[in-house]
Amino acid sequence: MRICKIWDADYPWDIRVEKVADSLADAGHEVHLVCRNGGRLQRTESTGKFQIHRLPAFPMFLGPLHEICNFPHPGNPFWWGEIARVMRRYRIELILVRDLPLAIPAGLLGKLFGIPVVLDMAENYPAMLEDRRLYTPTSALGRMLRHPSLARLIECLSFPLMEHIVVVVGQSRDRLKAAGVSAQRLTVVTNTPRVDQWDAAQATRTNPAPQRGLHVVYLGNLDGSRGVDIAIRGMVQLKRHGMPARLTIIGQGPSRSVLEELVTTEGVADRVTICGRLPFREVQAVMAESDVGIIPHYGTEAWNTTMPNKLFDYMLWGIPVLVSDIKAVADIVRDVGCGAVFRDRDPEDFARCLIEMQPVEVRERMGCNGRQAIQQRYNWKVEGADLVRCIEQVKARHQSA
16 A cells, blocks of 8 residues: 655654554555655655655745745645645555644545545644643744644544544543544554664663662653643652652753753752753663653643653653653553652652652562563554554545445
């Protein structure tokens, strides 16, 4: 089958885009990825498994035009043109569009060419944009272009155009069912890690020395609803309890300066380090000596209907996790026994859980449970096979209709 996968950002790189495209190619399908070209890279390129088709690039002196033409908006003619060009030239038989911004062009072009369209929806876009509006500094233009009501309208218009919709958690499936999408058109494919990362992670994992205090790590973006401020305030509580601990924050985002100021004003600069983005080898080094990985996200609708990749990253490394009680994440942590759950936006409960996780034998048991769950259940070998089977079934149903 010849498949056109549409990604609304630059490639490289996105781990889910790569895993999905590789799995389909490994199953014998011909995959063409259409993506934006913010970095002005060559228009076409092969990864060895799939073909990349990037939008046109404009000279540097036409920078604003370049940004406008690459912006993933349903009405952007450059996206329509590139998708249609790839569909005609390679006689595409199915479209797989990642996330909501380009779902309408994909759906309408699918109808025009008479082929099925599948939406791979990793986010609850209306809720995610509502979080950004409430918790993250945004320009007036950004608030207008990425307004939650616009995302809700795009959902209403695009869902009927989709033959099938893939989501990452059961809570997201339930949301779409409540919106009128039939259960037969929904499949859950969680964004789990590849099994081939297992040995590499295990090979470099070390046993941190207990005498230096608990080493807590956060890995991810820094914006308002991710709750990193709660973790910093939790470190204040640990300081008051006299418990030695340090927090390493790896990531970048619009809230970084606010978080740095919070570290200073709360007097925990000796306990909290904000590193920004780090090269992968340096991330490996930090992860290898960490004791607890955290996901302190606010319990908003957005986080209750998606799955942060970092949960599986921590489990892959055998690191016990401390998570807020957001539904999908907390359910896995409790089911697997790979960590602890604290009350959303409660620094004191965050600190209490870390105190309870202090014994080495407790953390070793949690870390072992997480590793086993990745090896046996939460890995891309399982989820990737489910995705390929789903895509092939959609194509077969379309042909027989």
